[in-house]
Amino acid sequence: MARSPLTATVAKALRGKTVLITGGTGSFGRAVLERLRTMDLAQIRIFSRDELKQELMRVELSDPKIQFIIGDVRSRESVDAAMRGVDYVFHAAALKQVPSCEFFPMQAVYTNIIGSHNVVESAIAHGVDRVICLSTDKAVQPVNAMGMTKALMEKVALSAARDPLVGTGRGTPRERRTIVAAVRYGNVMYSRGSVIPLFVSQIRAGRPLTITEPGMTRFLLPLSGAIDLILFAFAHAQPGDIFIRKSPACTVADLAQGTADLLEAPLKVHHIGMRHGEKLYETLASREELRRAQDMGDYWRVRMDGRGLEYAKYFTEGDTGEVEVDDYTSHNTERLDVEGVRRLLLTLPEMRAELALGPAADRGPSPRAARARRNGKAVPASARPTAPARMERVATPDADRPRTAARSAGSRPRARR
Ligand SMILES: NC(=O)c1ccc[n+]([C@@H]2O[C@H](COP(=O)([O-])OP(=O)(O)OC[C@H]3O[C@@H](n4cnc5c(N)ncnc54)[C@H](OP(=O)(O)O)[C@@H]3O)[C@@H](O)[C@H]2O)c1
Numbered sequence: 365m366a367r368s369p370l371t372a373t374v375a376k377a378l379r380g381k382t383v384l385i386t387g388g389t390g391s392f393g394r395a396v397l398e399r400l401r402t403m404d405l406a407q408i409r410i411f412s413r414d415e416l417k418q419e420l421m422r423v424e425l426s427d428p429k430i431q432f433i434i435g436d437v438r439s440r441e442s443v444d445a446a447m448r449g450v451d452y453v454f455h456a457a458a459l460k461q462v463p464s465c466e467f468f469p470m471q472a473v474y475t476n477i478i479g480s481h482n483v484v485e486s487a488i489a490h491g492v493d494r495v496i497c498l499s500t501d502k503a504v505q506p507v508n509a510m511g512m513t514k515a516l517m518e519k520v521a522l523s524a525a526r527d528p529l530v531g532t533g534r535g536t537p538r539e540r541r542t543i544v545a546a547v548r549y550g551n552v553m554y555s556r557g558s559v560i561p562l563f564v565s566q567i568r569a570g571r572p573l574t575i576t577e578p579g580m581t582r583f584l585l586p587l588s589g590a591i592d593l594i595l596f597a598f599a600h601a602q603p604g605d606i607f608i609r610k611s612p613a614c615t616v617a618d619l620a621q622g623t624a625d626l627l628e629a630p631l632k633v634h635h636i637g638m639r640h641g642e643k644l645y646e647t648l649a650s651r652e653e654l655r656r657a658q659d660m661g662d663y664w665r666v667r668m669d670g671r672g673l674e675y676a677k678y679f680t681e682g683d684t685g686e687v688e689v690d691d692y693t694s695h696n697t698e699r700l701d702v703e704g705v706r707r708l709l710l711t712l713p714e715m716r717a718e719l720a721l722g723p724a725a726d727r728g729p730s731p732r733a734a735r736a737r738r739n740g741k742a743v744p745a746s747a748r749p750t751a752p753a754r755m756e757r758v759a760t761p762d763a764d765r766p767r768t769a770a771r772s773a774g775s776r777p778r779a780r781r
Contacts (some may be wrong), residue, residue, distance in 0.1 A: 573634065
C-alpha cells in the first residue's frame, strides 16, 4: 500500500532505531504499533503494567522486533531499565478515565504527573533524541482531576525544554540531545470506554441511548487521525512544542442519531443530564496559546512560552498585543451534521466491522446493501456505495455558539501588535 508523505518521512527517520511506547498495550499504543511495524525499526519496546494484556499481544503479533517490558511509570527504576538504548519515546501511559481520576485524584497525580516526569527525566538522562507526550483537550481550562493532571503533565514535560541545554545542541552530548514535545487531541472515536461503543451496545440490546446533554459538543477524531498527529509531531517537533490537530465536532444528539441511523434502529434516548466533571464543550487550544501558534494546515504548533528562567519577565514584562483570537473549542470548530457524523462513523474500522462492511478504502457496500446481502436479497440501487466517505461539515449557527467563540476556529489565529 502506498505510504503517505508523512509516514514516508517518519519511516526514513526511524530506520534502524529503537522506539519505546509507554502504555503500548492501550488503544493508542496498539494503533501506533501497527503503523510502526510497516517501517524498518530495529526494536519497538512496549512498556506497561498488566502482563495479561502484554501476553495476549505478544502471542497475537509474534514479532521478534517487539519487546514487552513490565513496568510502571511511577517507578523511575523500571522506566530507566526500559530506556537504555532507546532513540525515541512515545509516552502514552496514563490514567485517562474522568470518574476514576475524580474519585482517586492522587492516583492520577502519581501516574500522569510523577510518572511523566520519570519518563522525561529518564529519557534525558539516557540521551534519547525525542519524547512525544500525549495530552488531551481536557487539559485546557480543566474542570476535573484527569484534565488537571494532564495539564500538569504538559507543564512538567515541557519544562524540560526550558532547561538551558536540553534540545539546543549545546552542552555534553547527553545533556543537549533530547527534544520534548506534546500532542493534544480530543475524544478518539470508538476508543475504549468512549460513547460510541456504548451507544452501539445500547442499540444492540434494544435499550435507550443514555444522552447527557443533547447540545453538548465534542471533537471527533478517528484513531488514525491521532496517529497522524503524533507522527506529524515527531517529524516537526522543536523543544516545548504542543501540536494540535484541527478537528470537526458534533453534538451528542447528532452522534446518537448518526449511530442509530447506521444501525438502522429507531432512536430512543434517556436524557441523564451533565455528569460530574463534564463540560458543555471542550477546548483544544486557548486564545493565549493561539496567539503564539503557527498554523500548519491541518495542525497547529503551539510554541513554548520561551521566557526562560527569568523571573522579571513574568513579573514586570507583559504583552501589549491586542487579543483578537478566540479559544478553539468544540462549539466553534466546524460542526458535522447527522449526515456528516454518519459518513465519518462509516470510515471507522470498528463501525465497519460492527456493520459487517469491508475496509473503508474499498468503499464497501452501504449498511443497507450489506444487510440486503446478508439476508440474501438484491441490493437496492439507492443502497449502492456512492462517493467515498468524506467529512461533511456545516457551519455552526452563531446563535448556538458561546459568546467567546465568535470566529470560526480553524482559520488562522490573529494577534494585532
Ligand atoms: N482515548 C482517547 O480518547 C484519548 C484522547 C486524548 C488523549 N488521549 C491520551 O492518549 C494516551 C493513550 O490513551 P489510550 O486511549 O491508548 O488509553 P488506554 O487504552 O487506557 O491505554 C493506557 C495504557 O497505559 C498503560 N498504563 C496505565 N497506567 C500505567 C502505568 N502506571 N505505568 C505504565 N503503563 C501504564 C496501560 O496498560 P496497563 O494498564 O497494563 O499498565 C495501557 O497500555 C493517554 O495519555 C491519553 O490521555 C486519549
